[in-house]
Amino acid sequence: MNTHETQAAQVFLAHHDFVRGVALKYAPWPGLMEDIAQQVFLEFMAKESQWDLSTDARPLLATMTRHIAMRQWRERTRQQPEVVQKLADHIRLLAEEREAPPRYEEEISVLRNCLQKLPEKSRELVELYYYNDISTPQIADQIRMKADTVCRALSRVREKLRECIERSTNQGGPAHA
């Protein structure tokens, strides 16, 4: 890589979480965020010679991410049955109408600390579902519980983590408090 390409990659990496946050806002469809971030990276690097890297990259990355997010969201949802498409449309509108800006960047670092504070069982559940890609019916089957119970447990874990993040950021963030 030449120097400008290296700088471009560094700029993108420094804004990776920002891109993810924008992707979440414009494409609230499960599993799409990373694909969008990858595509933004590829398109950003493909045109790196055009970018003035001495200026703030956020406006550019926000525009690119929004376009790619919309495109990928459309491609992904149009493969779905009509009833699911309507639901996806509704959720996307809700996300776009949300007043608060994306807080992904701030929250992701706080989340890692909050994960450490989870009770053992909850952390194990996060590891099985999120890190080992085991589905809720598979988890339920193995621990002889109902799948709905596993779904509710995951829901509670996410709510606990949300509370922890809110608490931490209200105190100035666990990075500092």
Add this chain to the structure above:
Amino acid sequence: MPDTDTLIQHYLEGTLTNAEAEELHELLQTQPELGERLLQHFDMDAMLRATKPLVADNIIRPALVPKRRFTFATVTSVAAMAACITLLGTWLMNAALDLRPEAEETTASVAVLTRGVNLEWDSAAITPGTPLSPGWLKLRSGIAQIEFYQGARVLIEGPAELQLVSSGEATCTRGKLSAQVPPQAKGFRINTPKGSIVDLGTEFGLDVSAANEEVHVFKGEVELHQPAVMMKSLKEGQAMAIAGNTAVLTANASSFASLNEIDARSAMSQRFQFEKWLASSSKLNADAALRLRFDFQDDEGSRSLRNHAVNGGQIEDGSIVGASCTTGRWPGKRALEFRNVSDRVRLNIPGETKSLTMAVWVRVNGLDRSFNSLFMSESWGDRKVHWQITRDGKVRLGIAGSNGAHHADHDTPVFFTPERFGRWTHLAVVFDPFTKEVRHYANGELLTRSLLKDTEALKIGMAELGNWNDRRNSGGVAIRHLSGAMDEFALWDRALSDAEIATLVK
């Protein structure tokens, strides 16, 4: 019909049936508050997925490579199924014993550059202390000492080209080298374009040029292997060309660099650098914007650090708590070692500063805590500053918002990987309200720049080097001390340029 939590989970998991999708859609229309709840779960779900590579591997770059979706999905699902039983067994065991396997970090290095004199590289520049992975070292000039992990010690004299193959093997295509091979490293092999030398526990020299290749044995015995030629054995005091005229010659140790020579030259080079640093210190101290500079050269028994900044009038000397004296970048240069939870240097930077630059020479021994302090304002809030290293190796400048406004963290990409531990590193950070950015530097080079949304002046106040004190907290205080050493720290109330930062390192 499943309850709301289950419907949301099915949405996140991508397993909604048509009936469930219809039901969830209807609920969202009739219960507006459910929309926000669903989005919160969606955001959290995405963040949790994003923490996965951080747990398995702190480097995020692989995630940027386009996915091989089908192959990857197939492999992971099959692997997940296969691992399911094991994981559940582990889950039950863990619940009882609290034993959680951690992802171990790995290194590809096979050797380490231990010393160098006047090194100039045609390949990527490396400094003593750098672990070396298999690959080419192209030394333009100078002498480098490399220690292979199997125990062999090799001196190469530039110009030379050496390819590291493994912890017990290298290939030399040009230049002179001498090797000292202890019994533990017996079998150490050096390849050349015309043959290979296998050492049987000895000392030998190798001279590879376009015209000729010669091996000289100073102690012990080596085996000389050539294609289609019977192996030859060379004993102490003997030398031989690897190809062509294979008459036995007399070994000439004086034409190769010796460990004694590198000892002497390395000591001289270090002394020169130290004196150069001492000479440049007075100019640095006179900078009108320099508010604080500790050179750590205070008397060993002293428990304070003198502020050498000529214009640092308001800032008093720092007070050492716990930390002990150690050797700095060069023999004779002092540094302060931070080891324990109590170790710190207390200081006070009164007033406000509109711009800020901080620079430190630091040797990080490990990142044992979530946050590892470099320079931290006491407590938090109202434009205080926290300069620290995160557990995953990012350097962070955290700036608190004023009047309860949200803080901002300015992070570098992962910088401190285990290969960087134990080596002196120069770090600098610039808070520049005019360009509206925070810039991080390592060893004089720009690491990252990020947008500064809030350019309001900073209020550092009471602060600590190498630790953090949360004055607000009457209970336990988070442990954030540095595990490492510092041998120079400076603070300016202006934004230094890229060139000025680079000069600090030279």
